[in-house]
Amino acid sequence: xxxxxxxxxxxxxxxxxxxxxxxxxxxxxxxxxxxxxxxxxxxxxxxxxxxxxxxxxxxxxxxxxxxxxxxxxxxxxxxxxxxxxxxxxxxxxxxxxxxxxxxxxxxxxxxxxxxxxxxxxxxxxxxxxxxxxxxxxxxxxxxxxxxxxxxxxxxxxxxxxxxxxxxxxxxxxxxxxxxxxxxxxxxxxxxxxxxxxxxxxxxxxxxxxxxxxxxxxxxxxxxxxxxxxxxxxxxxxxxxxxxxxxxxxxxxxxxxxxxxxxxxxxxxxxxxxxxxxxxxxxxxxxxxxxxxxxxxxxxxxxxxxxxxxxxxxxxxxxxxxxxxxxxxxxxxxxxxxxxxxxxxxxxxxxxxxxxxxxxxxxxxxxxxxxxxxxxxxxxxxxxxxx
Ligand code: GMT
Numbered sequence: 001x002x003x004x005x006x007x008x009x010x011x012x013x014x015x016x017x018x019x020x021x022x023x024x025x026x027x028x029x030x031x032x033x034x035x036x037x038x039x040x041x042x043x044x045x046x047x048x049x050x051x052x053x054x055x056x057x058x059x060x061x062x063x064x065x066x067x068x069x070x071x072x073x074x075x076x077x078x079x080x081x082x083x084x085x086x087x088x089x090x091x092x093x094x095x096x097x098x099x100x101x102x103x104x105x106x107x108x109x110x111x112x113x114x115x116x117x118x119x120x121x122x123x124x125x126x127x128x129x130x131x132x133x134x135x136x137x138x139x140x141x142x143x144x145x146x147x148x149x150x151x152x153x154x155x156x157x158x159x160x161x162x163x164x165x166x167x168x169x170x171x172x173x174x175x176x177x178x179x180x181x182x183x184x185x186x187x188x189x190x191x192x193x194x195x196x197x198x199x200x201x202x203x204x205x206x207x208x209x210x211x212x213x214x215x216x217x218x219x220x221x222x223x224x225x226x227x228x229x230x231x232x233x234x235x236x237x238x239x240x241x242x243x244x245x246x247x248x249x250x251x252x253x254x255x256x257x258x259x260x261x262x263x264x265x266x267x268x269x270x271x272x273x274x275x276x277x278x279x280x281x282x283x284x285x286x287x288x289x290x291x292x293x294x295x296x297x298x299x300x301x302x303x304x305x306x307x308x309x310x311x312x313x314x315x316x317x318x319x320x321x322x323x324x325x326x327x328x329x330x331x332x333x334x335x336x337x338x339x340x341x342x343x344x345x346x347x348x349x350x351x352x353x354x355x356x357x358x359x360x361x362x363x364x365x366x367x368x369x370x371x372x373x374x375x376x377x378x379x380x381x382x383x384x385x386x
Contacts (some may be wrong), residue, residue, distance in 0.1 A: 001029045002031045003087055003274040005034050011219050029307050039276070088115060089118045119150075122296060123294070123297070123317075149172070151296075153321050211243045214285065216289045245270055285309050298319040327360045328364045
């Protein structure tokens with residue numbers, strides 16, 4: 001198949017998922033055309049069957065806000081016609097589903113083939129952005145105009161139905177996935193050798209042999225609740241020898257750095273910024289924290305589970321469909337950083353419990369392996385194309 005993928009190229013779950021999906025589809029012999037304003041962050045230019053088409057955004061003194069949605073619509077319709085795409089898959093409703101709808105209408109007039117598009121709802125496009133009154137009607141319209149709709153969890157499907165009054169049978173749940181053969185702890189290396197890879201990256205001996213390593217990866221938006229990770233870590237590091245690796249960048253990063261200083265943990269927490277490859281971080285980690293205020297699935301938690309890392313995540317949203325409470329980690333109230341600290345210590349201080357949870361984590365991730373989930377997408381494309 002020739003498949004167009006529209007996504008945000010920046011650091012975030014929907015872009016990561018779209019990039020991984022494109023690579024998996026390409027591996028299976030499909031031609032994948034990414035359309036975005038930048039190269040998606042997990043894609044490089046030398047992948048077989050993967051192409052990238054940049055959307056040029058024109059600026060003009062009259063425009064206070066350049067109309068990206070329109071430029072994207074035109075680019076989609078051009079690529080659809082030039083490449084003879086079979087299907088378009090847009091990730092994140094806002095404004096991608098709207099642009100896809102416009103492209104479909106544009107191409108109806110110029111080509112005899114109809115552009116069919118699928119919209120995947122990822123989370124904040126429903127929970128925070130798309131439901132804002134200034135976007136509500138266009139989000140509902142664009143979702144309903146899609147030929148197919150997928151949601152990344154049952155939680156998100158139900159929320160979309162109640163928020164936008166979408167018919168239940170129009171939304172298919174297809175979970176996030178992970179390549180468990182690639183996202184896998186390297187047990188051929190010792191704990192310390194895995195830490196040394198991070199020390200090399202940083203350029204000093206930040207991680208010591210005795211340290212327990214706690215990590216978190218995100219775009220540091222308020223919804224990610226990173227400040228509660230730091231508050232919890234401050235308590236954990238008083239009880240055991242521990243270090244914290246924070247990956248990513250975003251609006252709350254300065255606040256988080258200040259908080260580290262205020263709590264006196266600035267030498268034990270390192271901000272690694274945006275990393276192309278997060279695998280070395282997960283390879284060196286003992287525990288992963290994701291206490292978001294809302295999380296529709298939690299792709300980064302799944303990637304951690306795949307590295308046999310227990311996860312402490314939020315009770316709120318779809319993470320409970322991924323992390324089984326008490327088995328491969330714990331689900332907590334995101335406002336309660338004391339609980340994050342208590343549960344972290346409970347897991348890290350008891351070796352038998354830790355090993356059991358680490359094994360359960362890996363087993364849980366196997367249920368979301370790409371070889372299980374990618375065929376679900378391919379079959380869905382086929383049903384939409386009938
Ligand atoms: O907030 C983010 O992490 C970014 C966001 C996005 O849309 O880029 O991620 C969402 O999509 C991921 C992939 O489907 C999900 O695993 C995340 O749970 C979801 N984030 C939220 O719901 C906050």
